[in-house]
Amino acid sequence: MFGLANPTKFMRFSGILLPYLIITTLGLFGWGLYMVFTAPEDYLQGPLSRILYVHAPSAYLAQAAYVFMALANFTGYIWRHPLADMAAKNAAPIGATFALLTIITGMLWGKPAWGTWWVWDARLTSVFILFIMYLGYIAIWQVIEDQVKAARVATIVAAVGLINIPIIKFSVEWWNTLHQPASLTTSGSAIHPSMLTALLIMFAAFTFLFTSLLFISIRTEINRRRARAMEMRILQQNIAQTNLSTRAAINNQEPD
Amino acid sequence: MKPLLALFKRDISLFFRSGGGAGQAIGFYLVVVILFPFGVGPELNLLARISIGVLWVVLLLAILLSAERIFADDLEDGSLTLLLTAGPLPEMVILVKLLAHWVSIALPLLVITPLLGLLLNLPAGGLWPLVLCMFIGSLGLCALATIGASILVSIRRANQIISLLILPLYIPTLIFGVSATTDLTFQLDQPYTALLILTAISLISLIIAPFAAAQALKANA
Amino acid sequence: MKPLLALFKRDISLFFRSGGGAGQAIGFYLVVVILFPFGVGPELNLLARISIGVLWVVLLLAILLSAERIFADDLEDGSLTLLLTAGPLPEMVILVKLLAHWVSIALPLLVITPLLGLLLNLPAGGLWPLVLCMFIGSLGLCALATIGASILVSIRRANQIISLLILPLYIPTLIFGVSATTDLTFQLDQPYTALLILTAISLISLIIAPFAAAQALKANA
Amino acid sequence: MKIDRLKTQNLSAQKGERQLFENIEFELSAGQSMLLTGPNGSGKTTLLHLLSGSEQPRSGQIDMFMAANPTEPRGDGVIGISHFITHQDALKKNLTVYENLRFWTDFMHGDNSRIDTALITVGLEPMPHILAARLSAGQKKRLMLARLLTVSRPLWLLDEPSVSLDSEGQKLLVKLMHEHINAGGIIIASSHIPLGIEATYILELDGGRYMFDDDYIMEDAAL
Amino acid sequence: MKIDRLKTQNLSAQKGERQLFENIEFELSAGQSMLLTGPNGSGKTTLLHLLSGSEQPRSGQIDMFMAANPTEPRGDGVIGISHFITHQDALKKNLTVYENLRFWTDFMHGDNSRIDTALITVGLEPMPHILAARLSAGQKKRLMLARLLTVSRPLWLLDEPSVSLDSEGQKLLVKLMHEHINAGGIIIASSHIPLGIEATYILELDGGRYMFDDDYIMEDAAL
């Protein structure tokens, strides 16, 4: 991990690894989807049950990405490890996307299953809040221009958020049992073995997808910042020249 | 036109720049609307019943609470002096600032209303009426907010006292806004009466506001 | 003690001075609570049903929306630099500012709750539980708001984005606040469980906040 | 938009219980300048506010005569013909250097093709994309001065314009003022330190006096 | 609370892409003063912020040695032993002159029996009950200076302290600085114009340089 400390080594290393990651991701998706469509349908819910194979893995990744993000931030904070900060920064939008995907697939499923797009149920609510926490975190990176400063503040936000995830989960569950007996549960019937295999493969596929996206995103950012640094350098040289000539022109008409 | 266009663009970009993109106004709506179910409980029927009212109140609050800002920042850094004396007519300047405020505050709500409606279990068929009525009503509300802001421009942190001052002015819009929405949603007897009154109120506010506000700002100088 | 006392007095008098006396916080509550019946309709049963929730949400909003101000004015005029380096420990300074904010924002609500309860047709016997739970809960909410404000101190007009950041932190307090109030009002099975949890959340927030906020302010410098 | 002259009559200002100045009268023609001096709080900034049209005088009159019609005072009074540089910077901290200058140039009907040159002249060309919040005190002042270059206005009202400027900046300011005067503009500037130009007139405010008689209450009361 | 000396080692500051200064080292003993000069934006204000403890240096160290224990640097660093007067006035516009001064005096553990004398010294005694918002630029500066009189602090950090002061105010400032130096204090002041005191040292900042390499990103990238 620490061997990748500097961006150049990371670029080289990730450059080699990335193609394999992508191929693995695609392969797993292919296999997983094949399994999904050959697996027996859930006898209660019919073809709709297939949403599960997207829904459950994204739900897991939405949470895992938050934990990853907070840990990466910690690493950056304690060991002053900028690449870790960048990993955290770039994990956030991906995690947010998975949270959104969970919500969307859940809603698509909810309409036929429950007759409504949305209910204020414990699980749904906590995913929704997770999504909002992602948005807040992303906003921090956007609003603070100084990236070193942003990293420090982001760490505090991520840390507070991390403590808060279980708290919210618990309190939200309490809330429902207090006010409304659990009329809806998301856990379906016992899972058929072939469904389980398919599900596990999809979990793996999603995990690889996350890793690939993260690598691509970090690489893009490094490249963008390098490009900007070069641009600045050239700009500065140009300015220095125009500067001299314009100043000269201005000084020529100096009043006595 | 160029000066006014420049002002319009500046105000909007200041608004969006200062809190992380379009996220900020939308963030506010999301927050309030999410808190509601926690407050009143998650029963969908109850939520459906109060959803139109809650969304209107939230729109009103968002406009009310941000109204102070219409002139406060410009006063603080001395821009207001120049805005009122160095460019186009004060009335035009105020109208433009009003519209910019509307675009920054009310428009985002209109855009995410479908999502919020969903979360609050808005009655089916209530979406379009809600968006339409809010579109019309919010313009009037922004105009009224501008008058209030101009009156209070020299009071620091007027945020909350401003609420007291313009509150009575908001009430007609709120009443007719909600009833126009309800009438249209449930296709009651004369679904358009309330809408017409709402439109009239907004138009009048919009016409009066620039003059009233210009007058108030002058008195303040 | 003298420095901290001076700060406490200053913050409170600044708050009340700047918008027309104690009227401002109270004005805000009145506005929201009065507008509600206009929004959701005047049926007393419905109002009674949502009154506890609405009052809690309003308390929360008032704290949330004014949170930005805890440090913003001091940042703007350079006072913050001195507050953090020229006097007592930053953690103590933050704690005092937090309490001053609570006195300015939450206390007025507790004072006028009887009136508001009346307007919203609060269930009989719900008054004392409401005031007690809000007293405890609001301290925790102010503590959380302080953390949020410190994180966003360098961002201008954080008002609305701040909502996104601290919102999730508020939710547990809101849930247990409302259920503690309901349990006490209707004397349910174990009327004190939720109250205990609420107290615990507030205490923990109150203890953590000064340290977290001091850390954030340092990171920001 | 050429100016002919600026004339004030019987100008007075009061703040709270304090009469800052009374019956100020002067007349400045194109190409002339006036320096305002006086102790702290004597009303220099207040007088400049009156001349910019952003405050109304307690009594008295300000007339502008344009070159096009030098016999009749301008209908709009002082509105829209002056630059006013004062302690408040009128810069938006969340906009960049370029955006700030661009906005005021557009808003004041200036010439935005001059922006780049103006930035170079005031020495801010390396940082057009920095937020105004990040600028140092002197850089902010320079950005304010850039407005004088992108928008042509006949009357310049400068309130302690040299504050925060380094020596090079002060030289630049002197040069700008000279050019403006030579081009037939009018300058009224306040300062506590020598500004480096030869002002045509010097107006010294003495600090006024406290008026314990609140006018309309005491008006023709026999005291 | 007597100071022995103030010592910095290897101090550097970076803002955005700009390295403002590097490796600044100096040592000031009680009774000495230092003048900061340099063009606009060269980092004078930033250096004063570092010395006040309100910003952290990118690298380097600041040590204070107190007279009570001159061999060991103070544990708290620079916290709580300095006065810092800068462009931002730290005055609350909604509080009166008296209330503002009273607050800072109490907060900084000063002596509030000195408030009245301090107001007289800085010439604000006719207006203790006026809101700070109503003060003129110079009056605000005077109110800031009053803090120097009511709270004793060994280290004075003054950022362009003479700005906005009239000539009488500038004389007052010189007198205050002399008294502080003679009483064994240390002064570090920035200014673009002569301050009227003989500084022991002069530190000229040159404006630094742009660092195009965004530190860790460009680190050993083959460009």
Ligand code: HEM
């Ligand atoms: C917007 C709506 C929804 C959200 C936010 C949501 C959220 C979640 C979450 C977070 C998980 C993972 C639980 C864990 O990791 O322990 C999950 C799993 C699951 N969800 Fe949903 N869900 C939604 C709607 C639905 C609907 C409508 C159904 C079906 C009727 C459903 C069925 C399931 C099933 C079967 C699982 C996996 C089994 C389990 O772990 O219990 N979900 N959902």
Ligand SMILES: Nc1ncnc2c1ncn2[C@@H]1O[C@H](COP(=O)(O)OP(=O)(O)OP(=O)(O)O)[C@@H](O)[C@H]1O
């Ligand atoms: N409400 C009020 N009551 C009493 N005096 C007031 C009030 N408002 C303003 N003043 C006084 O009016 C004067 C305004 O002065 P102004 O800002 O014009 O001074 P100036 O000549 O620019 O001073 P400086 O050299 O310090 O910039 C100040 O002396 C101020 O104290």
Ligand SMILES: Nc1ncnc2c1ncn2[C@@H]1O[C@H](COP(=O)(O)OP(=O)(O)OP(=O)(O)O)[C@@H](O)[C@H]1O
């Ligand atoms: N984010 C940033 N990117 C680039 N430069 C920055 C950034 N933030 C601040 N700066 C620069 O840092 C410098 C800060 O300077 P500082 O305020 O210390 O200057 P100063 O010497 O006090 O100048 P003055 O004489 O004008 O008061 C300025 O040049 C400013 O442009």
Ligand SMILES: [Mg+2]
């Ligand atoms: Mg002045």
Ligand SMILES: [Mg+2]
């Ligand atoms: Mg400076």
